[in-house]
Amino acid sequence: MNYLLRGIGVVATVGVVSMLAFSLPSNQAHGDDGGNVLPRLTNKAWQQECASCHIAYAPAFLPKASWQRLMGTLDNHFGENASLDPATRADILKFLETHAADAGTSQMGRRVMQGVGAKDAPLRITETRWFVRKHDEVSRTTWSRKSIGSAANCAACHRQAEQGVFDEDTVRIPK
């Protein structure tokens, strides 16, 4: 009986410790992998709200000034109404600012910023010099394939885009 209880105690302790070990670093970078794998980030509102229409684009793809412009014009978000209640909007904006390209929290962000002027606040990730250079071998006809739709559909080719993985091995361009 005593051994049984002790056994249960040990199993429970190991369980709690490993749960903590896996949950603690979820908000920080682990393995930036040469800049093509993004830090795993968690923000419930960002994932829930932004990802209802497109993938939750990573904050590191645009500078803070861009996110401020975007989140300030959600009632006309590229031609669609994507308005949010003020509390949710503020929560998401704070998260985006904290991890933005110019926040210094990711290798990917540093690369994006190399092509963005100090006063620039681009609204489209696809317009940044970094994005254009990275995709210069993709033709216009490829972008407009039915299986892709537009350059905004990262996950059409970057099969692990939703997990923040953008390295070449995970790319498969659909027919």
Place this chain on the structure above:
Amino acid sequence: MTKHVFLGGSLIILGMAAAVAGAADSPASLAARYALEAGVPVSALSAPRGEALFRTEHAGRNGQSVSCASCHTPDPKQAGKTRVGKQIEPLAPKANPERFTDAAKVEKWFRRNCTDVLQRECSAQEKGDFITWLGQIK
């Protein structure tokens, strides 16, 4: 002793059931709420009017013709697609039981999508009609 455990267990289960019932909205409860807001009896909500709202084409923001069906497909039991290609789960509760179970979410999407399709917000009566139509799809 066993009696106490049994009683305690039943109370917990009852409590959980009550919590779940209290938190969740349903197509019927939402339709009733919109009828109340519109000042009409639930029986005055109309499925055919709801279907017409779904299918009618309007001049969209960029001049192109647009309706609910443009993204949701003409069959509300089918999955639709957003403009950037992300899947939209079916609108009909028959095909997607999560539909119309969260009042805040329902209000958010009516606000956004009515503005996009109709260039104005929908009235409470229109929202009630819409849910009534989708709720009775078999």
